[in-house]
Amino acid sequence: MRKPRNKTLAAWLAFVGGPLGLHRFYLHGAGDMLGWLLPIPTALGVYGIERARAYGLDDGLSWVLIPLVGFTIAACALTAIVYGLMAPEKWNARFNAGAAPDAPPGRTGWLTIGAVVVALLIGTTVLMSSIVFSFQRYFEHQVEEGRKISQ
Template sequence: MTKNKTLAAWLAFLGGPLGLHRFYLRGLGDLLGWALPIPTALGIYGIQRVQQFGQDDKLSWLLVPLLGFTIAGCALTAIVYGLMDRQKWNARFNPGADAEAAPGATSWLTIGAIVVSLMVGTAVLMASIAFSFQRYFELQVEEGRRISQ
């Protein structure tokens, strides 16, 4: 079965945090595909903790970025897949096919996956970094105040 580059890029962007692109390209035996939902679930748990306990919950500011970094990493994977040239794609994921086979071709849907992944992945990464650093530095200021009193 040939592996389509456009479908793989969209799966990496939309279903990457669940490992769908890994299962599509490497099969259900892929360990990283099975591991990807773990940081996704921990990040979602962190968001639930923020909603339940507020932003001062120290565990949540450690867990929430896991979701963001997983989404950003999968968006980067979608970009890498989308930018891979036809010959390299077919050699890597369609070894029995011709180097110029159609599944490795780039179409406008592939470009769309790249653009959306770049926009969303960048926004999620920056938001995750900002959330983490803000919470970390606020904690440091609080600790400094406690020490100085």
């Protein structure tokens, strides 16, 4: 029989280790394909940050890659929020098959709410920053191309 999956731990893993797929491995095991794929956009985004540090913010590839890490972090924060707000009955039915609907691993406590609040604050900030960064670089590029055409 499989060990019960704790909702609080899953929410924190999704927020803190989500870009590395840790929550997926915790909930679905080491064979989970999405868990193995999650580090790819994270690594590409970190590579984009390193390119921006090395070549400056005018590097086109870096402003394409950097948002990948931001969107991955934001998606994992959203996952943490979904896990944290899931009803105990639904959590236990989905991740603790055979357990009572109100079994302790599915209960929502203060640590679970803490994960939801922190994920909401950080996830929203990272998401908005990624969107702003992407659009700023895109519009700066468009203005520069427009100047080239008009000269």
